[in-house]
Amino acid sequence: MYGGGTTFEGVKTDSVLQEDPIKLAAFEARIERGEKIEPKDWMPQLYRKQLIRMIEQHGHSEIIGALPEGTWITRAPGFKRKMALMAKVQDEVGHAQLLYSAAETLGKSREAMIEDLISGKSKYSNIFNYPTFTWADCCFISWLVDAGAIVNQLANAKGSYGPYCRALERICAEESFHLKYGHHCVIYLATGTALQRQLFQEALNRWWPPMMHFFGPSDKISTHTEILMKWKVKMGTNDEMRNQFLDMYVPKILELGFTIPDHKLKKNTATGKWDYTEPDWEEFKRVINGDGPCNKERLEVRRIAEARGQWVRDALKKPKMEYVTPLA
Numbered sequence: 001m002y003g004g005g006t007t008f009e010g011v012k013t014d015s016v017l018q019e020d021p022i023k024l025a026a027f028e029a030r031i032e033r034g035e036k037i038e039p040k041d042w043m044p045q046l047y048r049k050q051l052i053r054m055i056e057q058h059g060h061s062e063i064i065g066a067l068p069e070g071t072w073i074t075r076a077p078g079f080k081r082k083m084a085l086m087a088k089v090q091d092e093v094g095h096a097q098l099l100y101s102a103a104e105t106l107g108k109s110r111e112a113m114i115e116d117l118i119s120g121k122s123k124y125s126n127i128f129n130y131p132t133f134t135w136a137d138c139c140f141i142s143w144l145v146d147a148g149a150i151v152n153q154l155a156n157a158k159g160s161y162g163p164y165c166r167a168l169e170r171i172c173a174e175e176s177f178h179l180k181y182g183h184h185c186v187i188y189l190a191t192g193t194a195l196q197r198q199l200f201q202e203a204l205n206r207w208w209p210p211m212m213h214f215f216g217p218s219d220k221i222s223t224h225t226e227i228l229m230k231w232k233v234k235m236g237t238n239d240e241m242r243n244q245f246l247d248m249y250v251p252k253i254l255e256l257g258f259t260i261p262d263h264k265l266k267k268n269t270a271t272g273k274w275d276y277t278e279p280d281w282e283e284f285k286r287v288i289n290g291d292g293p294c295n296k297e298r299l300e301v302r303r304i305a306e307a308r309g310q311w312v313r314d315a316l317k318k319p320k321m322e323y324v325t326p327l328a
């Protein structure tokens with residue numbers, strides 16, 4: 001989609017000290033003015049490294065995120081739901097394509113990104129390492145995980161790196177359909193039988209803690225927020241995004257008659273922010289570092305998909321190879 005990026009593998013630095021101070025100042029002034037940085041523009045190595053890390057992780061999250069919902073395509077209740085879910089899952093994989101293309105403009109090849117995903121080197125969103133036991137779990141993802149993603153992506157679409165922002169704009173447009181679809185699924189359960197309501201309440205109880213983790217560690221312990229906010233890659237801190245999500249969706253969840261499994265959750269009128277039980281950051285760290293309930297299964301599925309598609313990639317790399325001539 002974007003193409004033509006520089007090749008810039010393996011940026012090692014975590015500092016801007018080695019950068020030319022004049023170029024760095026001009027770069028930061030452009031960001032300050034709200035200009036977009038494009039692939040061939042000068043940028044500090046750390047900006048490139050941070051963008052590759054974040055966009056690549058985002059791409060992986062879309063690919064892996066297709067799996068917990070994907071397993072429900074054949075079991076979704078009714079033909080209409082099956083069709084809609086199939087389209088949604090296909091969109092998520094398409095989002096990964098857009099994001100990998102955006103990351104490639106910074107010089108990391110798609111092959112290297114996929115290799116880092118399936119070897120477990122790269123991270124992807126914590127939330128997709130939990131199982132979708134019931135249809136209601138799937139509805140939780142379609143409504144509330146997509147809602148959280150939109151909060152984050154709408155903000156970051158106004159950020160500084162052109163290719164990422166353009167990919168996010170397109171992704172958000174599609175995600176807004178997912179959100180409507182997910183909300184519809186949940187309203188259907190909420191207005192259904194006692195068992196349907198119970199199914200969604202149980203899903204909410206299971207998914208609330210990983211949902212709170214989804215926005216990243218609290219600002220007090222976040223590693224990258226400061227520099228990413230300075231360079232307008234992130235347009236809100238993790239806590240700001242979490243707070244915005246709570247502002248928008250807690251009332252909607254309560255309106256449907258469900259309860260949120262956190263007795264401390266309350267809007268603090270003095271600060272204008274939500275008070276909540278501090279998420280368990282030790283569990284978060286375990287899950288993002290490979291030790292969640294489904295990490296092994298998720299990566300195994302990707303490894304199998306990669307191996308099964310190898311012959312296609314090999315064939316594409318040999319355009320001169322002769323193929324069997326069709327009989328008719």
Ligand code: BYC
Binds near residue numbers: 053
């Ligand atoms: N999960 O310094 P911090 C979707 C890591 S898919 C895993 O705050 P940062 C969907 C972080 O990488 C959309 N890891 O990080 C798809 C870092 O580790 P490293 C998902 C996380 O980057 C299919 C460390 O913790 N959205 O919606 O400043 C179906 C320290 O954190 C997470 C995106 O990917 C996490 N949740 O901020 C349905 C949005 N949080 O790299 C739906 C793009 C943190 O130093 N990403 N870590 O080893 C972002 O906006 C930011 O990367 C984050 C984290 C806000 C997530």
